[in-house]
Amino acid sequence: MAKSRKKSASKELVRAGRCAIVGRPNVGKSTLLNALLGQKLAIVAQKPQTTRTHILGVYFSDNPPTQIAFLDTPGLHRPKNALGRALVESAKGVMSDAEVVVLVTDIRSDDTPEIMIARDAEVLDTVIAAARPTLLAINKIDRVKDKTRLFTILEAYQEKHPFEAFIPISATKRSNLDGLVNEIRSRLPEGRLYEDDDFVTDRPERFFAAELVREAVIAYTREEVPHSVAVLIEKFADDDTMVTVEATILVEKTSQKKIVIGAGGLMLKRIGTDARKQIEEMVRKKVFLKLWVKVAEGWTDNEDRVRLVTRAEGGGL
Numbered sequence: 001m002a003k004s005r006k007k008s009a010s011k012e013l014v015r016a017g018r019c020a021i022v023g024r025p026n027v028g029k030s031t032l033l034n035a036l037l038g039q040k041l042a043i044v045a046q047k048p049q050t051t052r053t054h055i056l057g058v059y060f061s062d063n064p065p066t067q068i069a070f071l072d073t074p075g076l077h078r079p080k081n082a083l084g085r086a087l088v089e090s091a092k093g094v095m096s097d098a099e100v101v102v103l104v105t106d107i108r109s110d111d112t113p114e115i116m117i118a119r120d121a122e123v124l125d126t127v128i129a130a131a132r133p134t135l136l137a138i139n140k141i142d143r144v145k146d147k148t149r150l151f152t153i154l155e156a157y158q159e160k161h162p163f164e165a166f167i168p169i170s171a172t173k174r175s176n177l178d179g180l181v182n183e184i185r186s187r188l189p190e191g192r193l194y195e196d197d198d199f200v201t202d203r204p205e206r207f208f209a210a211e212l213v214r215e216a217v218i219a220y221t222r223e224e225v226p227h228s229v230a231v232l233i234e235k236f237a238d239d240d241t242m243v244t245v246e247a248t249i250l251v252e253k254t255s256q257k258k259i260v261i262g263a264g265g266l267m268l269k270r271i272g273t274d275a276r277k278q279i280e281e282m283v284r285k286k287v288f289l290k291l292w293v294k295v296a297e298g299w300t301d302n303e304d305r306v307r308l309v310t311r312a313e314g315g316g317l
């Protein structure tokens, strides 16, 4: 996927590097990636454990010249099955390769420092073990009226780990994202990562098509269903005028299949309509989307199936 950008002459040298975005599930990592890039790459949901694999989004700026390879990662949590273990391993792997780590946490209006530290205890351990320069981004500050409370929170986190900077942000309101980018940039080496300033991501459109179908399923379902869904692309055919996508929605139980299809197929129709519109926005063409629902009993605890489902191309079981 490419995006055109204005170019301007600058005397400053380019700084470039990889930046891992890590944190608990649902703190807003994917929302942050999308906000930083100004385009939707990663799917977002109100429910935890949405992101299943790392997603690259490259940020470029001419002023000052910067290339940051942001890597959104699955939420760090205590895994309960093979899928959970794959998610956590993926996030840890990305961290070990990054020049800078941004630990994202979120805040609610009545959170005390103690509550926040307790919620992040495992994540803090993981970040400490990664031993990388780490910035702390406190997200969702739009939910906090009294911002002076942030000082005691910062102190509590600083006691746990020597964070290099502390940046309160709101990913949805795009508050202070420049501040975050500046803090990351100043810690990156001089040089370039990419020759092509239009490069945004390395995964194919079919991967994002699968993700957009999954996002629609997650939006319409509850409880264990979002965690039990995988989407496999069977066909992705792009011709001059339209794109044909055929995908299988995989669930773990017959009862879940019934929920996803819905009475008279109504639910599947809504999922299909939403996903089709999103895919059309991505490919900027008309899309013909055909969906099936299949049961793969207990796939989330089967290492081989998890590997197939979380791999980059978005398809093929």
Ligand SMILES: Nc1nc2c(ncn2[C@@H]2O[C@H](COP(=O)(O)OP(=O)(O)OP(=O)(O)O)[C@@H](O)[C@H]2O)c(=O)[nH]1
Pocket: 024, 025, 026, 027, 028, 029, 030, 031, 032, 043, 044, 045, 046, 047, 048, 049, 050, 051, 052, 073, 074, 075, 076, 139, 140, 141, 142, 143, 169, 170, 171, 172, 173
């Ligand atoms: N109020 C508020 N909500 C936010 C903000 N950023 C994200 N959210 C919401 O938080 C929820 C989770 O966002 P995601 O971006 O999917 O979170 P994530 O950290 O990627 O979650 P996983 O992929 O499950 O690890 C969504 O409902 C977002 O709209 C913010 O700045 N303010």
Ligand SMILES: [Mg+2]
Pocket: 029, 030, 031, 042, 043, 044, 050, 051, 072, 073, 074, 075
């Ligand atoms: Mg995510």
